[in-house]
Amino acid sequence: MKRITRTIVPFTLAGLLSVNGLLPAVADAASNAASGQFKDVSANHWASQYILKMGLRDVVAGYNDGTFRPDESVTQLQALAMVVRNMGLTEEAKKYESTAIPYSVPDWAKGSVALAISKGLIKPTEKNFYPDMPASRAWVAQLMVRMIDKESEVGKASSTLFTDGSSIPDWAKGYVDVAVANDLISGYKEGAGTAFKPNRAVTRAEMVTMLSKGERFLKIESANTRIGYLQSVSGNTLTLTDESGKEQYRYTITSDTQFYNGNVKTTSANLGTDSQLLVISENGQARYVEVINFKQKSKYDKAVLEKVFIEANTVVLRLADGKLQTYTIAKDAVIGAGMDRLKLSDFVNGDEVEFRLNTDGQVSELFRTGLSKAQSLQGSVYDVDKQNKLLTIKASSGKLETYQYSDITYVEYKGKRFPSIEDLLPGDEVKLELTNGIVSKVVVEAEAGKTNGGDVGTVKAISDKDRFVTLQGEDGKIQAYTVAQNAIITLNGALAPTLADVKVGDKVEFKVQKDMITSLTVKNRTVYNNKDLLSGSIFALDKKNRILSLKTTNGELKAYEVVSNAEILINGSSKKELDALDKDMNVSIQLNEDNKIIYINADNRVRAEVVRVNTDDKLLTVKLATGETKVYVVDPKVDITIYDVRGEDLRDLRIGDKIAMKMNGNKITDIEVERSFVYRVTENGGTYSNRLTVQDENGRSHDVIIDSRVTFSIPGIPYPRVSVVKKGDVLRATYLGDDLKEIAIVPNVYGQVVSVSPEMGRIVVRDLNGVTSEVTAAYGTTIQLGDRQYTNINVLKPGDRVQVAEATNGAKSIVVLTKVETTFNSLDPLGDRIYTAKQSYYLPDSLFNRQVNLQSLLRGLRKGDNVAIYLLNNEVYEIEKVN
Structure with a gap:
């Protein structure tokens, strides 16, 4: 986006201000905004930073007399135009200029208003958009919530207590709560309380401040605005990189460059390496630099482990550039793989790892991300691709490894004369030998499917x-x-x-x-991996000759014969005949070696994302998987299914919901809604069970069954089993309608709160190994404290023990552990139960794994010592001796 230097009026701020007869000289305004030298905005004006930034980003401009007029109110049309520009939608708005709208506005504004309607920023059915009316704080709160796409959270955020809360219109209360929770708007201190003043008109200074606070939710990068990570400041050159470090951007620092750390003025000397910066530039010169730290840069390096010296606590790593480097492992280093803790002796040469160094240059964190190839040469046969001469085995870790074999590959198979690769069966236990990367020998150590007369x-x-x-x-x-x-x-x-x-x-x-x-x-069928399937929709179906024409996701048309015994599934239900299939159904198909269809998985539902819900006219606007936006009529008797919701109707749909629809002609007859929930595991059924008992954020218990229809994932474990899930693990469950579709174990941090910064939305947590983590609590974060749930982190205090887990969209699920203060009496002779003045507590094995110094702490306790016991779901998570 170029700076405004033209005198063209359409959809510039000059145009929008002319509504009130105020016409700024746009070129002069751009110059003023660039320098920040408005006659009526001093350097110490409370909003000078935001006025400068929004001017440089071409969101607002000044007037031809050199003023900005920060205390003037804005109309609803002006506020709406600023929001459209802040969202980077100026060019897109031009495409809507000929779209009919139910409002009387100047020609320059028609495109932006039509676009705003299509994006749901304003809704004609609400009848509360009056272009020339001053924009009240209540109305702007609603607009800002829609700008950051948080309307689905309205009604869920904790109510904010304002002294004049009763004067906030009912329609606006939920929006005000969400706007306050996301730090977009705040109240006015009045005596011992805080007032919101919902009917007060928003000033230009207040408007640019709110727009600035909403930037972290938007994609604001453009030709002159970039977000990246500081690599260096050398002389008058500032170098920025993307997260990968591969792309670099250099800017010249001048005497006019303004530096801010959040909302505090600073200098280039105070910028920290790897800080996330917002840089606004002009002709290669940095005009505005702000430390934002919306997202911390990953500081893990990748390497291959070449040697482990356990006795010296040292590793030799081959770095990404091929160089060898020797490192000492720090005494308090965190070592693991995925969610599992490991010892250094568990690593072998060739393991792929990620690591991080502390300030002393020692390895403070070491995680295995891939097994050594040496360990991958033994496992069970998973697949033999005879056409491409590929042998796939499943290693003991569960990971699939594929190797090339040749016509001279030797097979050692007891009980078979002249065995070959073709004699291998899925499940055979084998050991491989490689020569120049090709399998030279296969030793069958155990046959699969031996049923001994079964x-x-x-x-x-x-x-x-x-x-x-x-x-x-x-x-x-x-x-x-x-x-x-x-x-x-x-x-x-x-x-x-x-x-x-x-x-x-x-x-x-x-x-x-x-x-x-x-x-x-x-014995009669095979489960196919999604990566082996062809996906698309049925373009045509010749049921008599069993020919299916597939329109692939990239638009290609392909025809295949369907074998007579093909397995056919529709929405998970087995069907025997092609008659169950129809044109336009979404399908995934599997081909055999003869290029014929042997497996069809069909879905007669239309997948989409909710864009707008018109409950009065029974209209649903959705964005299809193709990117196309369509409006559908909803059948009055539509069947809507949302997990854990009863009596569902259209009013339960949220903007952004992912749905699956069934159609009858052009009408929607069925809607299944996708929703995700954060659960904590309270019980695992055991080694051979696929059932977990979990607790939701409201304390209610649920049973989840993880079968082949459910996608199950654990970070760092390629093919996880349900049996590895532990009590206390946090998981995210995704349902489509009432059907469980996905379970993902969510990484979590347990530790002690070190500091809380409500104004920054951050807390610092130190785990039991002394490692600190900075946690950013984005909008939607919940804090469970006893039987109450909060959305503001100011309820946390240093010393609290918390479990922090990822929720959705950057939000966190935080549980504050119950603290029991008592005195120590004795320890059970077996060492697995502690007796206190209040009651006795069982000490599970997981506690000793988590709190590695617990044995020595327990041995040092004497009767009468003060202790604090921290409980999660009535299980001991930590014991602390209190002085």
Whole structure:
């Protein structure tokens, strides 16, 4: 975006101010804004920083007499135009200039008003947009919330207590709460309280201040505005980089360059390396530099472990540039892989790692991100691609590794004469030897599918909950069996199959011991990974000749024959015939070696994102997966499903909701809404269970079952099992309608609050190893304190023990642990229970793993010593001796 130096009026601030007969000289205004020398704005004016910045960003301008007039009020139209410009939508607004709007506004403003309607910034049905009326604080609060796309949070934020709260219009109260929670607007101190003054007109100074505070939620980068990380300040040159460090941007510092750290004036000498900066420039010169730190730059370096000297507590790493570097591991270093803590002895040569150094140049954090290839040469056969001569095995870690083999690859397979690669079966345990990166030898150490005379049959009925299966044998007889909790379930292609993955109609091979099934292998089908599937929509379907024409996601048309025994799923339900498929259905297909379809997964629902909801006219505006925006009529009897909501109707839909719709002609008949929830695990069913008991943020208990229909992920673990989930873990559950679709374990920090900065929205937490973390609590953050939930971090205080987990959109879920202050009596002889003056507490193994000095602390306690015990879900998380 170029600076305003032209005298063209359309959609400039000159145009919008002419509504009131105030016409600034735009070229002069740009010059004034650039220098910050408005006659009526002194350097110590409370809003001088924001006036300067918004002028440089071409959001506002001054007048031809050299003034800015900071105390003049703005009209609703002027405020709306400023918001559109702040969002970087000036050019897009021009495309709407011919769009009809239900308001009388100057020609220059028609495009911006039409765009604002399409973006939901103003809504004609609300009948509260009057272009020439002064913009009240209540009205601007609503506009600002919509600007930062937080309307879905209205009604959820904690109510803000203003002395004049009763004078805030009912329609505005939720918006005011969200605006205050996001630090977009604040009240006025009056005596011992704070007033909001909802009907007071917003001034130009106040408006630019609110626009500035909303920048962190917007994409404001342009040709002259950039956000990056400080690499260096050398002489009069400031060098900025992107997060990866690959792109560099250099600016010249002049005597006119203004520096700010937040809202405090500073100098270039006080800028810290890797600080996140906002730089506004002109002709390569930095005119405005602000330390914003919206997002901290990652300071982890990647390397490959070449050597481990355990006795010397030292590692040799090969860095990304190929150089070898030797480092000492700090005594308090955090070492792990994903969510698991490791010892240095757990690492082997060749492991891929990320690490961080402390100020002494020692490794303070070391995480394994990839296993050594040496460990990957042993596992079970996952797939043999004969056409491309590729052998894929699943290593003990669960990670898939693929290797090239050749025509001369030697196979050692006991009991087979002249074995070859083609004799390998999924599940065979093998060890590989490589020569020049090619598999030269395969040793089969154990065969898969050995059932020792096991029986075969067809599944007629199954219950995962009650763990029974009814099978029809080859002789036609039907018998019901109980399935052992530790039964081995095998399904080709599935990484961690459970009984829930077995379906009625499956052909199975099974073993029975003491009237219980101990192993069950599905023989007639394979589970396919999404990466192997072709996706698109059905363009045409010749059911007679079994020809399906697919329109791929990139627009290509391809025709395939469907084999007679192809597996067909529609919304997860098995179908036998092509008649169940229809034109325009979204599908994923799997091809065999002959390029014929053997698997079809179809979805008869339209996926979209909610843009606007018109409950009066039963209209729903959505953005489709193609990027196209469409308006649909909603059937009066529409069936809307939202998890954990009862009596759902259109009013329950939020802007930005992801939905799946079913259509009847042009009408929407069914809507399933995607919603995510943060849970804490209170119980894991055990090694062979796929059931977790969790607690939501309101303290309610839920059971979640993770089967093959649910995407399950844990950071750092490629193919996780449910059994590795621990009590106290935090997870994010995503539902589509009432169906659980995804479970993701969320990284969390446990520790002691060191400091709280409500004005910056940040807290500093120190964990039990002494490592401090700065946590930014974005809008939507919740703090659970006892049985109350808060949204403002000022309820936290130094010394609190907290568990902090990621929620959504940068928000955090924070739980303050219950603190019990008492005196120590004794320790159980087994060392797993502590007796105090109030009661006894069980000490789980996880506590000793978390608090590594606990053994010595307990041994040092004497009867009568004061102690503090911190509880999460009634489990001891930390014990502290209190002086």
